[in-house]
Amino acid sequence: MQIYLPIAEVSVNALLLLGLGGLVGVLSGMFGVGGGFLMTPLLFFIGIPPAVAVATEANQIVASSFSGVLAHLRRKTVDLKMGTVLLLGGLVGSALGVEIFRILRQMGQVELLVSLCYVIFLGVVGGLMFVESLGAIRRAGAATTAPRTPRRHHSWVHHLPLKMRFRQSQLYISAIPPFVIGLLVGILAAIMGVGGGFIMVPAMIYILGMPTKVVVGTSLFQIIFVTGFTTLMHATQNQTVDAVLALLLLIGGVVGAQIGARIGVRMKAEQLRILLALMVLGVCGKLLFDLVVTPSELFTIGEGGH
């Protein structure tokens, strides 16, 4: 069943899009990640122009993270104050990111930038996750209680000015690190078409020292606003948000996420993480391969003149 996407201006199979949305939804439900970092490259692979893929994926993440945050709000596991500081940074970052994206699009380098960002981030995150979960499995095999390093250690983060009290996170720290984290994630959201949870969650745990139970809800809270703002910026600056594409991905994604959540419960956390790590490294490898191997067509057609 072919469907013509009005903004992407390509005709694709609607069932394929629903399937992709579902597949990534299952994975995001299983692993508790947004899935943007998998969906955007998959959209490149099926021939959606990168500019449209990135902008539309941001729109889809608004839906999935909103559905997620509602559950967390009911459980009161969202630190709204921390979320707001992250958000302020995120909005600034997103505006910067969309501007960078627009300039590079004119220069014809946007595909390269997006691919490079993906290769670097997927490579680093996937690699770290793989090593960490392999270690966890080995420890479990040895059946020893591995000494855990105390999470809340005093570091440079605690010597910065502008201290604020974040009651829900039980923290009294400077507002600067969360603002900067939000800013960096905002830039990534705009350039890569991801929510940025896969970067933000580790940063919140390891750099800010937030308790794990509020991390996911707070990051989702921030992601809704940043991806919403990114969608708006891409829609007004680049006109690259495809409503039909977003809707198809969204339907598949929502259903998939619920199925995935049920599968996830039956699997061991370390096994899940090692699977996710392998998948992330797989996508990273494919993108890297495309950058390095001699392309069959050296020329590309870009729109418009200068």
Added chain:
Amino acid sequence: MRALLLVLALAAPLRAEEVIGALSTNEVAITAGFNGTEIWIFGAVGRDAPVPEEAGPAHVVITVSGPPERVTVRRKERTFGIWVNRDSVEVDQAPSFYAVATTGDLTDVVSETERLRHKIGFDRAVRVVGAPETVEDPRAFGEALVRIRQANGLYSERSGAVDLRDETLFTTRIRLPANLVEGTYQARMFLVRDRAVVSVTEAEIDVAKAGLERLIYTTAHERPLLYGILSIAVALFAGWAASEVFRLLRR
């Protein structure tokens, strides 16, 4: 007035043969289910007088071209191990769609000067002028554009695809792919003898998005802020609806 009559009288014998053509449709609507379409082009050659004995065989050349665009063609080069877009050349005029169908081989049927005059053929329709001097081999960029668009089904050249009967009735089919650009497409039908164009006629095809596709596209481009807000609203609604539905299901 007398001079005009004289010109007409002189011109009349030259126009002894005239091509008359029509299309199966003058409008193509791109709707949600659009997956390309085929148009049927047909026509006849009208004659006032019998064809002179010494005249060569008649040929028909049909071209369909989409709205011309300015495009930038970029060439990748290996830099630090990865392939990066480096040189770029602007192509001033390139039709977004270009199909040529002929009764025989294009370069045999029409002379070089006539191809230049009427812009028939890829090399005549796609014009690269004023490539920067720093760029090596600028012609390769124009050729690449043609090659890529041929692969996408946007450009095609089919010799022998026009069926001409008794030098009078002709017909062909032109495939319009799914990745069409909106605008006015021009179909031209040439009657050719002895490698020279004897007569030409034109027809237009209007390609436009329709229905929901039209609405979405115009909203996105003319009211981007509203479009952005609506996109977010739909996403928020879908997120909320999903959360509610699955909460009810879990009970």
